[in-house]
Amino acid sequence: MMNNRNKKMLKTEYLPGFVFILFLAAMSIMYVLLPKQEYSPLEKRYLSGFPEFSFESLLEGEYTQGIEDFLADNTPLRAGFVGINSYYNLAIGNNGANGVYLGKNGMLIEKPADENNNLERNIGRIKEFAENESIPVNMFVVPSKGFIYHDNLPLNSLKYKDKEYFEYIENNLGDNVNFINIIDKFDLQAKKEKMFYNTDHHWTSAGAYFGYENICEAMGLKAKEKTDFNIESYTDFYGTSYSTSAYYLTPRESIEVWRDKNTGGDAAVEIIEGSKSDKYDNLFFDENLNTDDKYTVYLDGNHSMVKIHNSDASSNKKLLLIKDSFAHCLAPFLSYNYSDIVMIDLRYYKLSVKDLIKEENCDDILFVYGIDNICTSTDIILN
Amino acid sequence: MVFSSLAFLFMYLPVVLIIYYVTPKKFRNAFLFIANLFFYGWGEPVFVLLMLFSTVVDYTHGIFIEKYRNNKRVAKRFVISSVIINLGLLGFFKYMGFIGNTLNVVLPFLNIPVLKLPLPIGISFYTFQTMSYSIDVYRGDSPIQKNIISFGTYVSLFPQLIAGPIVRYKDVAYQLNNRRENFDDFTHGVKLFCVGLAKKVLIANQMGLLWDTLREGYDENGALASWVGIIAYSLQIYFDFSGYSDMARGLGNMFGFYFLKNFDYPYISKSITEFWRRWHISLGTWFREYVYIPLGGNRKGKVRTIINLMIVWFLTGLWHGASWNFVLWGLYFGIILILEKLFILKLLEKAPAFISHIYSLLIIIFGWGIFYFSDDCGGMNGFLGFMSSLFGGGLISESALHTVISYLPLLIVSIIAATPLFFKVYKKATNLKYVWLLDTAATVIVLIICIASLCNQSYNPFLYFRF
Known part of the structure; x- marks a missing residue:
């Protein structure tokens, strides 16, 4: 205790002032001394570096703005502070302040898509596309985690309108699209199996396998047996819901890879970005399991175009898969039914889809989207 | 620069406070003046010149008003000139576009080209402050400031530069040269x-x-x-x-x-x-x-x-x-x-x-x-x-x-x-023996949560990062 020792100079009442200065100074010193990160694995983005000085940038105000960006991206203990902010908001009743609910049993659940969304337009475009296409068009939509696991939602949460959306899609896609509607079955299956990851908005391999079985049934294919796969489990996985929400106390979980017992997932995989093309020999990118972004173990995550050739497939047919990231752990299963899969992601693939169909001579077309993306996407352009 | 920014909290404030307190008393205003200009120039470096201009103009007007104290007519002209210059600055930077737009609506045939100027931060506040100085000196309500550094320190004082309060010169005239910093304050x-x-x-x-x-x-x-x-x-x-x-x-x-x-x-x-x-x-x-x-x-x-x-x-x-x-x-x-x-x-x-x-x-x-x-x-x-x-x-x-x-x-x-309730409770608590402990804890907690909130603004997890 400091009191009474030196009454004139140091009274305990002055402690807040000292602590304030110490706090600011300690933060400043840490800014200077702590090593700077170039890349944030949690945010999956490069952080701002210290700006380069020039008189022009100073006069334009760009230099000082650059310093502010640098300070914002390099705050000492930044992740800790961001986590504190999330739990503070949770404590004052604002669960989901960062767009993700902390649900029961520690499940992280993305908020539903905005009610005013692009569903109508996107479905209209797919319908029109199918009307002008002679190849059979199929569509599969993955319901949202919040809808399937609504029992885990916090008390005050927005409504997940998947049921209405699926009904809308069913009624409005027209006769030329075979809509594989599994919303009710999926709901039932979720009571038996873990269909979604706890810390990620994506479905698990079990979820994707269930989707695969239903797609096969609807498209007249014979699904590969579950027993044909070795189920491998890798620990220490955290997904995008974990990073977005910053509910960092959520335990990490395991990510599953379903590998063919015979081939071990061997297939010719070609990843094409514009004029660049890289070739691989397996459906699974095991080295990505050692990184922070483990979900990219399936076909290396987001790419403009991926071509899969599986000589072990049961047919010589070619599938055009128009998809978002929900297809990444589904496509390996489909590769046992189609010797060739051409997979495109319209967020990045900006060339003509119709030309591609002609060039590639596809036998079937399948759309695979998560409900959130089909509602919000602005990239579904099918010229 | 705004107070609720990382640049202010962790760069500007600790550095300025430390240098300020190690600077000998007689140079503190000069240091503060420089620090103020730095603060002001952070967002719009060019407008530092405007602030210096304002300082010199109003300082000079003060001197002349004092000089012609016994000749009311001349002194009055200087007050009017000061008011016109200050309102002119304010009018030019803040209201030009507005006046132009309005005239174009009322008299469309004039077709006045409308200037869109960036608004110098705090101009509404500091022009009002400097006007109050000239007027108060003229009225004899306030002493004159002969030291241009001290005057500049007043005009540009960073705490109230951006969003007030509008501090009248007479309220801080004595403090400018005679303030005593102490632990209590x-x-x-x-x-x-x-x-x-x-x-x-x-x-x-x-x-x-x-x-x-x-x-x-x-x-x-x-x-x-x-x-x-x-x-x-x-x-x-x-x-x-x-x-x-x-x-x-x-x-x-x-x-x-x-x-x-x-x-x-x-x-x-x-x-x-x-x-x-x-x-x-x-x-x-x-x-x-x-x-x-x-x-x-x-x-x-x-x-x-x-x-x-x-x-x-x-x-x-x-x-x-x-x-x-x-x-x-x-x-x-x-x-x-x-x-x-x-x-x-x-x-x-x-x-x-x-x-x-x-x-x-x-x-x-x-x-x-x-x-x-x-x-x-x-x-x-x-x-x-x-x-x-x-x-x-x-x-x-x-x-x-x-x-x-x-x-x-x-x-x-x-x-x-928004009511005085919390303050009243706090007042009661000040009688407690360990209120300093509460104060200290509150200070730390507020800082941590505020920084956490500021950090969150820059936290943008990128889902699809390749493009």
């Missing part, structure tokens, strides 16, 4: 700063988010949601502004200055007259002393009083921004204040307290509705019309209800914090 300043920071970051910013969410698509959210929205905006504007004033006063204390209180729990007022005695006090004082009273105030009969009040409130409105809705907002209050003077105050005296409170709050909240929608009369009419339609668009939509419930605890705390 410093500690008090730190506490006040933290209170202000919490008001700004933890309440105002959050209420802003709530208002933004409820305002968008208000006609689908329902009437109750619009009411909650405008209440959230009323809270945002109060906590933002008064938080800034608290931070300014706290920082002032840290450097040995005392600035007068700018807000005194305005939302507990029982009349609009009282509200304007509690809201942005330094601005009200300024207009009273330098416009209303010189115009004759209330000493020239009822008609002149009314005219004078309307002039003052037209100008008060206009000062808040170069847009007609601000003028409308000012006149709205002018008319209500006149009506209060004429008869409403007498009625309110007889009415039970809660009626007076509801009356005042309704008028204030409706006023913020006018205040918000600048350059968008359609939006204003739409929103205000919708609010007053009561249950017109349904009570509240499901998604708006979700938002409101998410913010409800903070909303309730904010409403209580």
Whole structure:
């Protein structure tokens, strides 16, 4: 205790002032001394570096703005502070302040898509596309985690309108699209199996396998047996819901890879970005399991175009898969039914889809989207 | 630079404080002057020149006014010149575009090219401060400042540079050269700063988010949601502004200055007259002393009083921004204040307290509705019309209800914090033996949560990062 020792100079009442200065100074010193990160694995983005000085940038105000960006991206203990902010908001009743609910049993659940969304337009475009296409068009939509696991939602949460959306899609896609509607079955299956990851908005391999079985049934294919796969489990996985929400106390979980017992997932995989093309020999990118972004173990995550050739497939047919990231752990299963899969992601693939169909001579077309993306996407352009 | 930024908290403030306190007393103003200019130049380096220009011009005018003290006519010319230059600066940078646009609407054949100038930060505040200096020196209300560095320190004083309070020269004249920094003031300043920071970051910013969410698509959210929205905006504007004033006063204390209180729990007022005695006090004082009273105030009969009040409130409105809705907002209050003077105050005296409170709050909240929608009369009419339609668009939509419930605890705390209750409780607690421990803990907790909130603004997890 400091009191009474030196009454004139140091009274305990002055402690807040000292602590304030110490706090600011300690933060400043840490800014200077702590090593700077170039890349944030949690945010999956490069952080701002210290700006380069020039008189022009100073006069334009760009230099000082650059310093502010640098300070914002390099705050000492930044992740800790961001986590504190999330739990503070949770404590004052604002669960989901960062767009993700902390649900029961520690499940992280993305908020539903905005009610005013692009569903109508996107479905209209797919319908029109199918009307002008002679190849059979199929569509599969993955319901949202919040809808399937609504029992885990916090008390005050927005409504997940998947049921209405699926009904809308069913009624409005027209006769030329075979809509594989599994919303009710999926709901039932979720009571038996873990269909979604706890810390990620994506479905698990079990979820994707269930989707695969239903797609096969609807498209007249014979699904590969579950027993044909070795189920491998890798620990220490955290997904995008974990990073977005910053509910960092959520335990990490395991990510599953379903590998063919015979081939071990061997297939010719070609990843094409514009004029660049890289070739691989397996459906699974095991080295990505050692990184922070483990979900990219399936076909290396987001790419403009991926071509899969599986000589072990049961047919010589070619599938055009128009998809978002929900297809990444589904496509390996489909590769046992189609010797060739051409997979495109319209967020990045900006060339003509119709030309591609002609060039590639596809036998079937399948759309695979998560409900959130089909509602919000602005990239579904099918010229 | 703003106070609630990482650059201010972790770069500017600790460095300035440390250098300030190791600098010998007689050089402290000079150091502060440089630090002020650095602070000001952070956002718009070019406008530092404007500030230096203002400093030199008003300093010189002061000298001349003093010199011709015995020749009223000449001295008066210098005051007028100072006022014209200051208002000229303000008019040029703040109102040129507005005047041009308005003239083009009224006289479209003129087709005046409209200049769009960036508004120098704080110009509305420091031009008013420097004008007060010349006028006070002329009136003999204030001593002259012969040291240009000290004068520059006053004009550019960083704590109140950006958002006030408008410190009249006479209120700090003595402190400029004779202040005594001490631990008591410093500690008090730190506490006040933290209170202000919490008001700004933890309440105002959050209420802003709530208002933004409820305002968008208000006609689908329902009437109750619009009411909650405008209440959230009323809270945002109060906590933002008064938080800034608290931070300014706290920082002032840290450097040995005392600035007068700018807000005194305005939302507990029982009349609009009282509200304007509690809201942005330094601005009200300024207009009273330098416009209303010189115009004759209330000493020239009822008609002149009314005219004078309307002039003052037209100008008060206009000062808040170069847009007609601000003028409308000012006149709205002018008319209500006149009506209060004429008869409403007498009625309110007889009415039970809660009626007076509801009356005042309704008028204030409706006023913020006018205040918000600048350059968008359609939006204003739409929103205000919708609010007053009561249950017109349904009570509240499901998604708006979700938002409101998410913010409800903070909303309730904010409403209580707008009354003196917390302060009264704290006052009681100051008698406790270990209140310093509470203070220290509160300081640390506020800092941590505020920094956490500031950090979160830059935290942008990127889902699809390759492109």
